[in-house]
Amino acid sequence: MKQKPVKPTPPPSQIIKEGQDPKPQPPPTQTIREGQDPNKTEKLKPEEKKEIMDNAKDIVCKSCDKNVFEKVFLFKKISKLLTGTPEDIIIPLETFRCVQCRIIPEEFQIDNK
Numbered sequence: 001m002k003q004k005p006v007k008p009t010p011p012p013s014q015i016i017k018e019g020q021d022p023k024p025q026p027p028p029t030q031t032i033r034e035g036q037d038p039n040k041t042e043k044l045k046p047e048e049k050k051e052i053m054d055n056a057k058d059i060v061c062k063s064c065d066k067n068v069f070e071k072v073f074l075f076k077k078i079s080k081l082l083t084g085t086p087e088d089i090i091i092p093l094e095t096f097r098c099v100q101c102r103i104i105p106e107e108f109q110i111d112n113k
């Protein structure tokens with residue numbers, strides 16, 4: 001004697017087979033961390049940002065007009081007499097130079113005052 005059990009069928013989106021994990025949800029695009037003021041982050045809309053970038057002037061190398069730079073370091077050595085440490089201290093300073101002629105443009109020069 002067989003009788004069809006009468007069960008209300010759940011909507012398809014809610015069917016989860018046993019032993020099968022539901023797909024992990026992707027994290028929401030706008031995660032706001034505690035203690036972080038959302039107003040402090042980017043206020044510009046992507047299209048506004050694009051417009052600003054489109055109108056922005058490239059920094060170009062004065063000798064070759066190229067606008068591509070690579071990261072280089074200058075090093076400052078600070079005498080142990082000034083720092084009071086047992087050894088002199090070397091501090092790396094990051095700057096950029098033209099990839100083509102290797103000149104550091106004025107904008108990236110580090111003052112030697």
Ligand SMILES: [Zn+2]
Pocket residue numbers: 061062063064065066098099100101102103
């Ligand atoms: Zn150059």
